[in-house]
Structures are given as structure tokens and as C-alpha cells.
Amino acid sequence: MTNIHEGDLDILLVEDDPSIGGFLQAAMDREPGYRLYWETTLKDAWRAWEKRQIQEGRPFALVLLDLGLPDGDGQGLIRRLRDHGGEQALIIVISARGGEADKVQALDSGADDYLTKPFTIGELLARLRAHLRRRPVGSSAESSHWVIGVLELDDLTHTLRKGGVPIPMTPKEYQLFHLFVMNQGRILSYRRILGAVWGEHSSDQAHYVRLYIKRLREKIEDDPGMPQYLVTEKGVGYRFGNPEVSK
Known part of the structure; x- marks a missing residue:
């Protein structure tokens, strides 16, 4: 696994x-510790990724990806990177396409975030820092215990506590919350959530997600009407919103 932290980032820009x-x-x-490598086509981007990942064993930590490229759509590259050593890389789409459908498709393909052009460098760096805070050094997919603000999740016993008090959860509620913890900082679309928790056959049942999110908020949020953990990304899905996550 690649540990990603601010100030030590090799970035692949595809634009x-x-x-x-x-x-x-x-x-x-101008940003200390940030090293950007710029490619202008999908072919060259894949060649650069393959060289770093396969030949050198040091994959890019961050990919900034435009969608409308001369030799194709960047959506396909997202899936290809995820399937070839890019499971832990941050992938942020930077595109002039601002429609909801484009955002959902990119997130379903495996992107972590979506930034619509035009944008400022301050906005990009703020998004990047937010993701890095949610991916602390030493966290891993193999972790079995997380402390998230006042919440404590134990994957071995399938228990969740808030302020030390056990929270009763159904298996589906636990599975859904666990999905968010395992995808810290990523926007999860309705389709991705449904596929992971209910199976691909439920891809048109978005009301499942809304119902279970409502139940979880009532159990874990101090104010379910102003959630701090399970944050809505309007028209797209949800994001795990608390940055204080540790192993």
C-alpha cells in the first residue's frame, strides 16, 4: 500500500x-514536496503510470485527470488505473463537464473527487488537503479498529461505540457504515453504495441508501439534521465527513 501524506506527493496530471x-x-x-508530471493524452498517461507502477514500483500518489482528451474519454483511464495498482491513489477529475451525470459516472468509475473548471489553485489544494487528512500515514485496508471522533469501530467484533456506549446496529447498517470508513474522503455515489451493500441487482433502489443513511444519522450524529459524519453530496451521493480518523 502507498501511504499518502502532504508534502511528499508525486502527481500525474493528464490535461x-x-x-x-x-x-x-x-x-x-511552488508547493514544497509536490512533484507534477504532465501528460496530454491517455496513451502517454498510461505509459507514464505503467513505467512508475510496474517498472519502478513507486506509483503516483495523485492523479489529476481531465475527461475530454484527444484520444478518448478519461473515464476509461480511471477504471484502468484502479485495476492496475492504483487502488490507493487519489484520483481527482478536473473537467469542464459540470453535469450531475458526468460526476456520477466518474465517481462510479472510481474517482475520489470532481472539480469543475474553472477553478483556483487554492480550491484544488484545499480539496487535496482534505483528502490527505482523511488518509493518515499508517492507515490501511487491513485495519480492524478505528477511532473516528467520538465513534469507535471494531471490525473483529462488528461493534460500534459512541463515547464508549455501544450502538445497536443491524448487519446492513454496520456494513454501510463500514463501507464509509473504508473509503475515507471519497464521495460514494448511490450506485457504488448499492453495489457494495445490496448487490449490483439493486442499482435502481436509491431509496434503500437514503433510508439507511437516515437510520445511521439518528444513531451516530449529535444532530441528524446537521450531520458531521455522513455528509450529503447533493445529487451525487455521500461523503464520510469527519477527518479525525486513526487506526
């Missing part, structure tokens, strides 16, 4: 617009 690419190159060059 064919020279003005945006040049802007990001110059901006990242």
Missing part, C-alpha cells in the same frame, strides 16, 4: 489544454 497544464505545473512547482 491537453496547455494553458491549464502550464498553470498547474507552475503552481505545483
